[in-house]
Amino acid sequence: MPTLYDQVLYPNTPFRQTHPDRLASLAILFGMTPPPVPQCRVLEVGCGDGGNLIPMAFEYPGSQFLGVDTGAVSIGAGRREIETLGLSNIRLEQMDLMDAGTDLGTFDYVIAHGFYSWVPEPVRDKFMALTKAILAPQGVAYVSYNVLPGGRIRQMFREMMLFHLRGETEFGASIGGARQMVQWFRASQPQESESSTLIAQVESVMDRTPQVLFHDELNPDYYPVYFQEFAAHAARSGLQFLSEANYFDSQPRTLPADVVAEIEKAAKGDRIVREQYFDFMRCRMFRQTLLCHQEIVLPAAPLPARLEALRASSTVKPVSKKPDLSPGVAEEFRGWKGTGVTAAHPLTKAVMLLLGEAWPQTVRVSDLSAAVSRLTGEPADPEALSQILLSTYAAGVIDLHTQPRQCVAHVSQFPVASELARSQVSRGKCATTALHAMMEAADERICAFIGLLDGTRDLAALVRELAPTSHLPEAELARGIQENLKLLAERGLLIA
Numbered sequence: 444m445p446t447l448y449d450q451v452l453y454p455n456t457p458f459r460q461t462h463p464d465r466l467a468s469l470a471i472l473f474g475m476t477p478p479p480v481p482q483c484r485v486l487e488v489g490c491g492d493g494g495n496l497i498p499m500a501f502e503y504p505g506s507q508f509l510g511v512d513t514g515a516v517s518i519g520a521g522r523r524e525i526e527t528l529g530l531s532n533i534r535l536e537q538m539d540l541m542d543a544g545t546d547l548g549t550f551d552y553v554i555a556h557g558f559y560s561w562v563p564e565p566v567r568d569k570f571m572a573l574t575k576a577i578l579a580p581q582g583v584a585y586v587s588y589n590v591l592p593g594g595r596i597r598q599m600f601r602e603m604m605l606f607h608l609r610g611e612t613e614f615g616a617s618i619g620g621a622r623q624m625v626q627w628f629r630a631s632q633p634q635e636s637e638s639s640t641l642i643a644q645v646e647s648v649m650d651r652t653p654q655v656l657f658h659d660e661l662n663p664d665y666y667p668v669y670f671q672e673f674a675a676h677a678a679r680s681g682l683q684f685l686s687e688a689n690y691f692d693s694q695p696r697t698l699p700a701d702v703v704a705e706i707e708k709a710a711k712g713d714r715i716v717r718e719q720y721f722d723f724m725r726c727r728m729f730r731q732t733l734l735c736h737q738e739i740v741l742p743a744a745p746l747p748a749r750l751e752a753l754r755a756s757s758t759v760k761p762v763s764k765k766p767d768l769s770p771g772v773a774e775e776f777r778g779w780k781g782t783g784v785t786a787a788h789p790l791t792k793a794v795m796l797l798l799g800e801a802w803p804q805t806v807r808v809s810d811l812s813a814a815v816s817r818l819t820g821e822p823a824d825p826e827a828l829s830q831i832l833l834s835t836y837a838a839g840v841i842d843l844h845t846q847p848r849q850c851v852a853h854v855s856q857f858p859v860a861s862e863l864a865r866s867q868v869s870r871g872k873c874a875t876t877a878l879h880a881m882m883e884a885a886d887e888r889i890c891a892f893i894g895l896l897d898g899t900r901d902l903a904a905l906v907r908e909l910a911p912t913s914h915l916p917e918a919e920l921a922r923g924i925q926e927n928l929k930l931l932a933e934r935g936l937l938i939a
C-alpha cells in the first residue's frame with residue numbers, strides 16, 4: 444500500500460552528522476575501537492531514496508551499505524541512482540522495519556535520521572531492539588529525534604496548524620492552510636515579541652520546504668521525548684548514550700558559569716542528568732545522539748591520548764592578513780556559521796593558522812605537533828596541543844576525523860570536480876561535497892560550470908567555453924571563474 448511518503452516525496456539529502464567518519468571519531472575519543480570507515484558495514488533505517496547513503500557508498504567502495512524504507516517510490520528512485528552511478532556496494536530494500544530481523548546481518552554503524560520521532564511506539568521499540576541485536580560490539584548508532592521541552596513549542600504550532608486544517612490531508616491545501624495559520628499568529632504578536640522563541644519557530648515553519656513541512660510538522664505520528672526518556676529507552680534495550688553527533692552540542696558553551704557549576708553539582712557526575720538540565724536551560728528541540736552497547740565502559744569525558752589517532756580540520760581563517768604568533772598578542776580567527784576564536788597563546792594561533800590553511804583537508808594530529816613547533820619556533824608540547832584541540836572541538840571551532848577528505852585545498856591548473864558531483868549535476872541534481880553536504884546555493888550556472896571541471900580545461904579554456912553565454916567582458920568573466928573555483932575548492936568539491 445502506498446505510504447504518505449510515496450504520495451509526497453521527502454527530499455533526502457546528505458547529512459554530515461550521520462557520516463560514519465564522525466561516528467567513528469567520537470567513538471575513538473571515548474576510548475572505543477570502532478571498525479575502520481573504509482571497510483565497514485552501514486545500515487540506514489528510513490533511508491528514503493538514499494540521498495544520504497549513496498554518496499557514502501560512492502566515497503567508500505570498500506564498505507557495504509544497506510538502506511531500508513517502506514516507501515516504494517523513494518526506494519525505486521534510489522535504486523535507479525545506484526545503477527546510474529554503477530555502485531555495487533549498496534542495496535536499498537523496500538521494507539517495514541517491523542518485518543526486519545537479524546538476518547539483515549551485523550552493522551558497524553546504524554543511522555536513523557528523522558525517523559524515531561515520526562513512527563509509533565512499536566516501531567520505536569523495534570528500532571532499539573533491532574539496533575541492539577545487529578550492532579557490532581564496537582559499533583555506533585546515530586539517532587536524531589525531537590526533544591522536550593523545546594518540542595512543546597513546535598507541538599503548539601503543529602496543533603494550531605492541524606486545528607486549522609480540520610482533517611484536510613491533501614498536500615497543496617494542507618501547506619496553504621498551515622502557512623496561513625502561522626502567518627495569522629505572526630501578525631497577531633505585539634512588536635516587542637520580535638525576538639521571542641515563538642517568532643523564531645514561526646520563521647522556522649515558514650522556511651521549511653512544503654514537503655518537509657508536510658511530513659515533519661503535520662505527520663499523524665509525532666512523538667517528542669525528554670532526553671532522559673530517550674536514554675532510558677536505549678538502556679532498556681541494552682544500549683547507552685555515547686555522545687551527541689555534534690560534540691559541541693552537549694557542552695555548556697554560552698550557559699552562565701555559575702548555573703553550569705550548580706548543574707554539575709546537581710548531576711553528581713551523571714552525564715544523562717547533566718545533559719537533561721542543559722536541554723531545559725536551552726529549551727532544546729532536537730537531538731542527534733550516538734549510542735553504543737551498554738557493556739562498554741565509557742570514560743566521563745573524551746580521552747586526550749586518543750587524539751593521536753585522529754585528524755583535525757577547521758574552517759577558520761585569521762582576520763588580520765599577517766597574524767602575529769608572538770605570545771600575548773591577541774589574534775582573531777573566524778570560521779563558518781559564526782564559529783571562531785580569539786587567542787593570544789602562540790600554540791593556539793599556530794594550530795588555527797595551520798588548520799585554516801589546510802581546509803577543507805584534514806591534518807593528522809600526530810603531524811600537527813611538529814608543524815606547530817616549526818611555526819612557533821618553540822619545542823613541541825603534545826599535552827598543551829591536546830588541550831587546545833579538545834577545547835576548540837568542544838567550542839565547535841574544529842572538527843575531528845579518522846580519514847582524510849577526498850578533495851584539494853587549492854585550485855590547480857586543470858581543476859577536477861568529483862566524479863559524483865559531475866554526475867549529479869549532469870542529471871539536474873545538487874552536488875554532494877567531500878564534506879558530505881549538499882553544495883549550497885547551487886544555481887543552474889554553477890551546476891553547468893561544475894560539469895566542465897573534468898581536468899581537461901584550464902582557465903583560458905573555461906573562459907572560451909563560457910564566453911558565448913556570458914554578458915561579461917572576458918577579463919571579468921575570468922575573475923568570476925577564478926572566484927567560483929576558489930569557492931568550489933573551499934566547499935570540498937575539487938578533487939584535483
Ligand SMILES: C[S@@+](CC[C@H](N)C(=O)[O-])C[C@H]1O[C@@H](n2cnc3c(N)ncnc32)[C@H](O)[C@@H]1O
Nearest residue numbers: 448455456489491512513514538539540556557
Ligand atoms: C521524515 S522521513 C526521513 C527520511 C530521511 N532519513 C531524511 O532524514 O531525509 C522518514 C522516513 O522513514 C520511513 N519510514 C517510516 N516508517 C517506517 C518503517 N516502519 N519502516 C521503514 N521505514 C519507515 C519513511 O518512508 C520516510 O522515508
